[in-house]
Amino acid sequence: xxxxxxxxxxxxxxxxxxxxxxxxxxxxxxxxxxxxxxxxxxxxxxxxxxxxxxxxxxxxxxxxxxxxxxxxxxxxxxxxxxxxxxxxxxxxxxxxxxxxxxxxxxxxxxxxxxxxxxxxxxxxxxxxxxxxxxxxxxxxxxxxxxxxxxxxxxxxxxxxxxxxxxxxxxxxxxxxxxxxxxxxxxxxxxx
Amino acid sequence: xxxxxxxxxxxxxxxxxxxxxxxxxxxxxxxxxxxxxxxxxxxxxxxxxxxxxxxxxxxxxxxxxxxxxxxxxxxxxxxxxxxxxxxxxxxxxxxxxxxxxxxxxxxxxxxxxxxxxxxxxxxxxxxxxxxxxxxxxxxxxxxxxxxxxxxxxxxxxxxxxxxxxxxxxxxxxxxxxxxxxxxxxxxxxxxxxxxxxxxxxxxxxxxxxxxxxxxxxxxxxxxxxxxxxxxxxxxxxxxxxxxxxxxxxxxxxxxxxxxxxxxxxxxxxxxxxxxxxxxxxxxxxxxxxxxxxxxxxxxxxxxxxxxxxxxxxxxxxxxxxxxxxxxxxxxxxxxxxxxxxxxxxxxxxxxxxxxxxxxxxxxxxxxxxxxxxxxxxxxxxxxxxxxxxxxxxxxxxxxxxxxxxxxxxxxxxxxxxxxxxxxxxxxxxxxxxxxxxxxxxxxxxxxxxxxxxxxxxx
Numbered sequence: 001x002x003x004x005x006x007x008x009x010x011x012x013x014x015x016x017x018x019x020x021x022x023x024x025x026x027x028x029x030x031x032x033x034x035x036x037x038x039x040x041x042x043x044x045x046x047x048x049x050x051x052x053x054x055x056x057x058x059x060x061x062x063x064x065x066x067x068x069x070x071x072x073x074x075x076x077x078x079x080x081x082x083x084x085x086x087x088x089x090x091x092x093x094x095x096x097x098x099x100x101x102x103x104x105x106x107x108x109x110x111x112x113x114x115x116x117x118x119x120x121x122x123x124x125x126x127x128x129x130x131x132x133x134x135x136x137x138x139x140x141x142x143x144x145x146x147x148x149x150x151x152x153x154x155x156x157x158x159x160x161x162x163x164x165x166x167x168x169x170x171x172x173x174x175x176x177x178x179x180x181x182x183x184x185x186x187x188x189x190x191x
Numbered sequence: 192x193x194x195x196x197x198x199x200x201x202x203x204x205x206x207x208x209x210x211x212x213x214x215x216x217x218x219x220x221x222x223x224x225x226x227x228x229x230x231x232x233x234x235x236x237x238x239x240x241x242x243x244x245x246x247x248x249x250x251x252x253x254x255x256x257x258x259x260x261x262x263x264x265x266x267x268x269x270x271x272x273x274x275x276x277x278x279x280x281x282x283x284x285x286x287x288x289x290x291x292x293x294x295x296x297x298x299x300x301x302x303x304x305x306x307x308x309x310x311x312x313x314x315x316x317x318x319x320x321x322x323x324x325x326x327x328x329x330x331x332x333x334x335x336x337x338x339x340x341x342x343x344x345x346x347x348x349x350x351x352x353x354x355x356x357x358x359x360x361x362x363x364x365x366x367x368x369x370x371x372x373x374x375x376x377x378x379x380x381x382x383x384x385x386x387x388x389x390x391x392x393x394x395x396x397x398x399x400x401x402x403x404x405x406x407x408x409x410x411x412x413x414x415x416x417x418x419x420x421x422x423x424x425x426x427x428x429x430x431x432x433x434x435x436x437x438x439x440x441x442x443x444x445x446x447x448x449x450x451x452x453x454x455x456x457x458x459x460x461x462x463x464x465x466x467x468x469x470x471x472x473x474x475x476x477x478x479x480x481x482x483x484x485x486x487x488x489x490x491x492x493x494x495x496x497x498x499x500x501x502x503x504x505x506x507x508x509x510x511x512x513x514x515x516x517x518x519x520x521x522x523x524x525x526x527x528x529x530x531x532x533x534x535x536x537x538x539x540x541x542x543x544x545x546x547x548x549x550x551x552x553x554x555x556x557x558x559x560x561x562x563x564x565x566x567x568x569x570x571x572x573x574x575x576x577x578x579x580x581x582x583x584x585x586x587x588x589x590x591x592x593x594x595x596x597x598x599x600x601x602x603x604x605x606x607x608x609x610x611x612x613x614x615x616x617x618x619x620x621x622x623x624x625x626x627x628x629x630x631x632x633x634x635x636x637x638x639x640x641x642x643x644x645x646x647x648x649x
Contacts (some may be wrong), residue, residue: 031215032192048546068426101242101259128259129289153263155240157644 019046066137083158095159096135102128104135104160106150111161115143123161141165192508193217196294197256198236200272203560203579211500217614220264222257224250225338226570231562237296238264245572251275254282257453258289268292275575277483278305294507296461296482303457304480314477317456320448322468322476323387328375331368334389338367341391347371348385349378350551356381358393358396380615396421396468399435399475401450402491402503402585406512407460413447415588417487419466420627421616424537429632431487432526433494436587436625442473453477462488464504465610468629479649486579489560490525493583524587526594528613529580530561530603532569535612535637543571547604552597555592556583577608587625593618612636 031039035154039050097102105125106122111117124129124146141163148160195218205221209232214221221236225244233239238425240260243250245580250256252275261269263341271277271293280301286293295301302308325337327350336347338361349357349371357378371387380386397420405411419428420433435443447451450465457480464481488499497514506512533539549565561578563569580601582594595617601610615636616622 017510100397101256102241103263129255129262151239155260156243157241 008152015045028178073141080160093162094165096123096138096161096163098126098154098156098158098160100126100128100133102126102133102153104150104152104154110146111143114147117141117143139165193504194503195220195264195266197222197264197269198272200275201227201230201232201251202239202576203562204272206235206562207560208272208500209235211498211504215501215504217504220260220266222260222332224486224573226572228630229566229568234548240264241460243465247572248341254285257637258285261291262289266291268294270294271483273483278304282322288612290342294503296459296463298308300457300459301482301484304482307479310480310638311477312452313457315454319453319473319477323391325382326386331371335364337389338364342393346392347374348390349374349382351378351382351384357387369598382394393468393470395630396470396628398466398625399469400464400466401447403450403454403463403465404461404512405454405461406474406506407509411454412450412512412516412519413451414491414497414512414519416443416446417490419487420629421632422629424633425539428487428529430526430528430613431490432522432524433490434521438588439473442475446475456598458516462499470595477535486576487527489558489581493558493581494521495519505606517618523583523585524590525581525583526590528580528594529576530580530601530610531575532577532606533575533609534607535609540570540602542606543569544545544606546606550602551578552600555595557597577603591623600624
């Protein structure tokens with residue numbers, strides 16, 4: 001970047017524009033395809049340094065199962081989740097989770113911690129594809145914490161609210177299909 | 192070039208696409224189901240979103256959640272991999288209407304090639320041979336005339352057909368009227384529609400397909416052929432190789448030019464594959480076109496030194512195909528063995544569960560495309576492909592030797608795999624001599640001739 005500026009001040013602006021068009025643009029395309037990480041070119045009309053961002057950490061350093069079971073997501077938490085849902089010692093809470101992928105939106109009067117929520121109460125929205133999907137309380141319970149903030153992207157199954165239902169398990173939106181002992185594929189796709 | 196691509200798939204192909212993106216400097220977004228939380232593809236990607244529970248209809252086929260994830264992540268394009276939504280014209284349309292480039296052909300191409308009869312018609316119009324078929328049989332005379340033209344044996348098929356109902360093989364003219372009556376009656380009983388037609392029956396055909404690459408400016412090339420004749424009884428491919436062994440050079444040239452002509456005729460863009468059946472008499476017939484990347488694409492990549500997935504992405508990004516047909520030259524031979532979590536001794540029944548130790552082969556000329564690791568879970572919900580083992584060497588003989596070595600090194604504990612059946616295939620003389628056909632595996636390996644005779648004799 002610094003050398004860009006130098007070229008700009010030393011020459012006429014039009015000459016610099018020509019240098020960018022004739023030299024830098026084709027060069028950057030060739031550079032993108034080359035294995036080089038950095039390239040510095042000096043010409044009578046100016047000089048330029050091209051650099052690639054360092055490779056991203058692949059995050060596959062450890063696959064120990066003990067660590068994995070503790071990972072709520074795929075290893076890419078975008079916003080750190082409040083670790084409240086283990087609750088006080090000896091007590092476990094339920095979570096109300098996202099049923100769709102989208103952006104979480106608060107309602108004008110969001111519930112606050114300690115509120116007693118009746119079943120069916122509107123808690124928030126998840127905006128997806130310009131549609132507002134309601135998040136409602138599935139059962140009468142007490143709100144322990146809201147773990148998402150307005151505008152936060154959420155994916156499927158992500159905890160939104162931690163609640164205390166007084167020992168009654170939250171009804172599942174749709175029961176998980178049990179894994180069959182043997183799987184019969186009647187007409188497998190031809191790939 | 193795109194800045195960010197969402198990969199709407201799982202397993203090895205998701206990883207394959209992520210690798211191509213990374214080498215192109217493109218950021219990646221993975222999507223995964225709850226059953227794939229510990230899978231590798233979400234970890235290889237720069238970002239990952241859970242899109243639903245294990246069942247594919249609610250996750251990998253869940254278009255609203257996939258598009259929503261694409262919007263949140265702010266991607267430019269979506270790569271569908273193979274299977275799932277890869278040949279779904281509606282999905283391609285939805286991607287476009289939300290401003291995401293679908294990395295694949297135009298929705299119109301998906302629609303055209305997805306309908307077998309319209310695809311066949313367009314191919315016939317483009318002078319690409321299709322399996323000769325008659326119109327609906329109105330009289331015995333008309334059926335006889337058609338059968339004489341194409342030669343016996345012929346196959347009687349029900350127009351409403353499926354599952355082998357209303358199908359009859361007729362070997363000689365004298366049996367034709369009785370066969371028509373029987374097939375028509377069976378079709379009427381099964382489908383309430385007794386209409387039947389005739390098709391030329393191919394005896395022991397080979398499945399040979401041609402890889403094509405086309406950009407959005409009308410430049411079309413082929414990248415050689417692949418012989419995929421080693422198929423399970425369900426017609427799923429198990430082992431593929433390139434170049435096809437014992438293929439007459441004129442026939443090969445005809446196949447390759449026909450494929451390019453076919454792709455041009457339908458104004459195809461992106462990577463695609465034209466599947467042909469090659470008969471014993473040296474005639475070939477168009478079967479179908481696969482409008483996506485194929486499972487077996489790596490053998491083409493290693494023999495032709497071309498990265499097909501990168502080209503898919505480049506073409507979708509509007510780049511011109513800079514590879515000329517003259518530059519497409521095979522170098523050596525490659526074989527791919529699909530290592531599936533299946534029990535070949537029990538009709539390739541899929542097996543699922545937690546993997547024990549996984550040791551995969553390596554060394555010169557061996558490529559592995561996989562998503563498994565020691566301790567990984569193989570969920571029962573998805574395709575049973577665990578790994579693609581690709582061996583490459585100078586000659587076919589050397590490649591077979593290399594593949595046997597690689598299979599011997601492979602250890603996957605915890606589930607039944609197709610490694611043993613591959614070892615049996617590679618030990619067969621008729622395979623080594625290159626005399627295989629689409630029913631060869633069933634007839635010669637799974638049910639060897641002497642056993643078949645015994646079974647029929649009872």
